Amino acid sequence: MSEDPFEAIKATFFQECEELLADLETNLLALESGDSDIETINACFRAVHSVKGGAGAFGLDDLVRFAHVFETLMDELRSGRKEVDDTVVRTLLRASDVLNDHVTAARGAGPAVDPVRSQGLIAELETLTHGAPVSGTADAASGDLDGDDFGFVPVSLSLDDFGAPGDLPSLDGGLPPLDLPPLDLPDLSAPSAAAQQTGWKIVFRPHPRLYTNANETGLLLRELARLGPTRVEMDDSGLPLLDALEPTESHLVWTIHLDVPAAEADVRDVFDFVETDCDLNIMPVMGEGAANDTLPELPSLDAGLPPLDVPSTDNLPAAEADVAALIALAQADTAARLGTPAPKAESPQPKAAPAPVPAAPPAAANAPSAPAAAAPVTIRVDLERVDRLINAVGELVIQQAMLAQRVHESGLARSSDISLGLEDLELLTREIQDSVMAIRAQPVKSVFQRMPRLVREVADMTGKRVKLVTAGEDTEVDKTVVERLAEPITHMLRNAIDHGLESPEEREAAGKPAEGTVKLAALHRSGRIVIEITDDGKGINRQRVRAIAEVRGLIMPDQILSDDEVDNLIFLPGFSTAKEITDVSGRGVGMDVVRRSIQSLGGRINITSTPGKGSTFTMSLPLTLAVLDGMVVGAAEQTLVAPLAAIVESLTPKVEDIHLVGGVDPVLMFRDEFVPLVDVGQSMGFRATPTELKGGVVMIVETEGGQRAGLLVDAIHGQRQVVIKSLETNYRHVEGVAAATILGDGRVALILDIDALVTSGRRRNTPRSELKMAS
Known part of the structure; x- marks a missing residue:
């Protein structure tokens, strides 16, 4: 049975509604920040008008009714009859939330909108528009909504109580009524034909x-x-x-x-x-004569009416x-x-064109103007088709690597026709992969646009004043990563407002503005996407965090922890600093869920906090979950892949450049600074004893925090483009491993998590007092 075309059109309408509501939210936030440009107001009006028009075509009466009142206020603002102030913008933002709820309910993706809430906001919008709620709004909105009679309700008036025209009231002894002869006046009960x-x-x-x-x-x-x-x-x-x-x-x-x-x-x-x-x-x-229709001209008594001048119809x-x-x-x-062919004329050309009415030309009619930006041409493609294309490209990369491996093992010279053809195939494969990745890449704007409403709602629930600042909304990342960013960002924003920011009274007492600021930013760093959530609140109370962790049995009372380790206790399951359970927090779930969600994407999360000044949560995730460039290395007879974006340099260390700190931690003198050395084979558990530093290869890597370290491996086998396979999904999370891949010879290789490896490797180093470092 074929798909119902009406339902397909309706589904397209709801997809367009998502874009329209996102644009509406963006432009309303621009108004809130002080951008009162008329084009911004017009964009808001167009978005609401388009939603209302489409909803009317599908008979979504509740949505149409609310959008009509919303649109009326926007029309007042764009005409200049109403001024854009803070009260109006805050009301419009809340109206945008309710309009979104109406669209979600009409789509069947959410519960019905509370009628009390909807009618209450309608009354607020009408008060801002007309000065008071308009009675009969529902009836007016459900009727003809395209006219100019916004909220108009006709009222019948009766003139019976005034009596006949000759029944003048008595003046108690006044002058008697005049006896005037009747005048032959035209009938005023019907409008004049003229x-x-x-x-x-x-x-x-x-x-x-x-x-x-x-x-x-x-x-x-x-x-x-x-x-x-x-x-x-x-x-x-x-x-x-x-x-x-x-x-x-x-x-x-x-x-x-x-x-x-x-x-x-x-x-x-x-x-x-x-x-x-x-x-x-x-x-x-x-x-x-319409200009003088206040009183029709009296007919002449000595002359008849002039004959009607009916124009001839010969020239029609x-x-x-x-x-x-x-x-x-x-x-x-x-x-x-x-740029399309002109349609053929359906009638012959006239003999003489009518003379146009002269009009004053625009002020700069002859001045050249900047050409308008061409609208991008886009198509809607089912995501499943893109996923199949991604998988096919991944398999193509694997097959290309296998062919290259077979040719290398056969001993063919690099100048042979087969080797040259494989090099061309590799270039073509990379170009296809880059193009497909670009198709799947999306800006994080789609996630960021959902957060202002969340901030408003949580601020209202907690009684705090919060300003959300966003940056880097156009940063692109794989669509799979974008879709799974919403939940962890939501948790962290709620946590920042509920636990991080103080109440307005506490902030003023501390010399801070009553309104707190939360910043949500995205940026690219070392081949990964970094999401930062920063608040200017009170920071983490480390003494209280440690005390709660000890009471809950999460740490031992005598355990020695650094400040960073204390801060990261909030990510442990069951940890909560809330004193009571509320709709916002207090159940001991949230931050541990955030960490698991980030780890499932091959990412990590950490926190830095300054008491009295605020905290910053940093999430780091791979740009794509499909393909990456890596360096294939060997350690303890195992083949591993290090992300190429994290590698700064590779070298063979000299004995005189290696030193031991406390007889335990080896460090390397690299460009006039000491960097810690991490034995990859020992840190990954491939061998129990450390390897000799002589004859090994060191890769200088840089973590996302800017810290440098040296990874000690046995050999470097070369650079490869590898397909990422999630180890979390197919097996479980492994410390120091971000994902896995399939090499050209069919073997499975682990992709290293550089940051986790550097952190854990330094903890696992064993004493090297007996290690031979002689040349």
């Missing part, structure tokens, strides 16, 4: 983005012609000279005379999808030809901008 509306005058100036969005002026003119007879005039006075002409700009103005009194809503419906991409002015055209075919010619001209103009 004062009736005869049509509409529409002045339409397209913006360049109207054509960028694949809209066409000719189609709009044709839709207006469906309402009745039209007369179209084109003003080309703003057209610059040929050398200053920009093909992406818009220079023409269209004036359309609609000669029927159609409903204004019908006229506006024609421009519904382009209203924000043009300058539009719709004016009613009244009959002669020519007028229709003129309109058709202008429509064809508009279509040709649009086709030239979009």
Whole structure:
């Protein structure tokens, strides 16, 4: 059974809603930061208007009703009738949250929105718009929402209590009523025929983005012609000279005379999808004498009414030809901008085109303007297809490595045709892999955009004032990593607000601003993505953390721990500093879940804290979970892979450059500084005794914190591009190992976790007092 096309369209609408709501959140946050540019306000209006329009097509009444009130306030702001202040922006942010909930509920991905909460926010929006909640909002919103009667409810008035016109009240002894002869006045109960509306005058100036969005002026003119007879005039006075002409700009103005009194809503419906991409002015055209319709002119008593001057209809075919010619001209103009063939004219050209009404040209009509940025062309592809492509590329990399291994074992010269062909294959494989990785890479913006709402909600629950600052939203990372970042970031933000930041009173007493700041940042470092969450709160109370860990049996009372080790106790399962269980924290789950989530992605997390100044959580994750460049090394007869991005240099150490600290920890003099040496074979548990330092190879690596160390291995076999296979998913977490891979000879090799290896290797070093270091 084929898929229901209506449901497919509906699913596409909800996907577009995600993008629209994300843009709405971004622009509202820009307003909150003081950016009151009119384009920012217009972007907010367009997002809400688009959500409302699509929801109306699918009969989502609750969503339409709320979006209508939201849109009304945005319309007041963009017209300048209302001012953008802190109260308005905070209300709009909360309204954005509720609008998101309405979309989620309509999609079936969440519970129904609390009607009390929704109606309460509707009342707040109406108060900001009209000065008070508008009665009958629900009825008005469920009716015609495209007109200008926002919140208008007709009221019937009765004039019966005023009596007849001649029943004047008594003045107790006043003058008697005058006895005047009757006048033959026209009937005022019906409007004068001369004062009736005869049509509409529409002045339409397209913006360049109207054509960028694949809209066409000719189609709009044709839709207006469906309402009745039209007369179209084109003003080309703003057209610059040929050398200053920009093909992406818009220079023409269209004036359309609609000669029927159609409903204004019908006229506006024609421009519904382009209203924000043009300058539009719709004016009613009244009959002669409409300007003096306060009191109709009395008929002359000595002369009859003048005869009606009915225009001849002989020229109607020519007028229709003129309109058709202008429509064809508009279509040709649009086709030239979009690079598409112009449609064939449906009617012959007129003998004489009507003279356009002269209009004042724009101030800088002849000045060259910067071309508008071309909109990127995108397509929607099912993620499963991309995953299959990723897997295929991974297998291609493995097969290419196997072929190279077989050719190397066969002893063929590097100058042979087969070897040269394999080198070309390797280059092509790398190019394919880079292209596929670029397809799958996504900015972390999609995750960061969810966090402002979380911060607002947690701040309200805890009674704190919090400002969220984000940076590096465009940092790209593998989509799998992006999808799994939301949960750990959510936990850490809640923890930073609940435990890190003080109350406004405590902050003011400590000389800090009442509003706390939490910063969420993303950046690339050493071939990995680093997410940092920083707060300017009170920092970690290490004495209290240690005391709680001892009470809960997590550490021994006499155990010696450094400050960093005490800070990292908060990641132990069951640890919590909350005094009582709340909706925010206190159940002893959260930070240990964060660490497990990060480790499952091949990453790590650590914390640095300064009492009284704040804390910083740092998450480090691989940019991709598919392929990486690595250095294949040997240690204790095992083949390992070290990430190439972490390697600074490789060398064969000299005996005089190696020293022992306390007879235990070896260090290497490297470029006028001492770096610790880590025996990879011993640290990984491949051998119990340390290897001789003579004859080994040292790789100088740099950790994400900027610390350098030397990894002592037996040999370096060469550089390879390897496919990452998760060891956490297929086996379990192993200290010092980030993942695994399959080599060209079919063997499985472990990919080293450089940071964990350096930390654990220094702890496992055994005394080397009897180690022979003689040359």
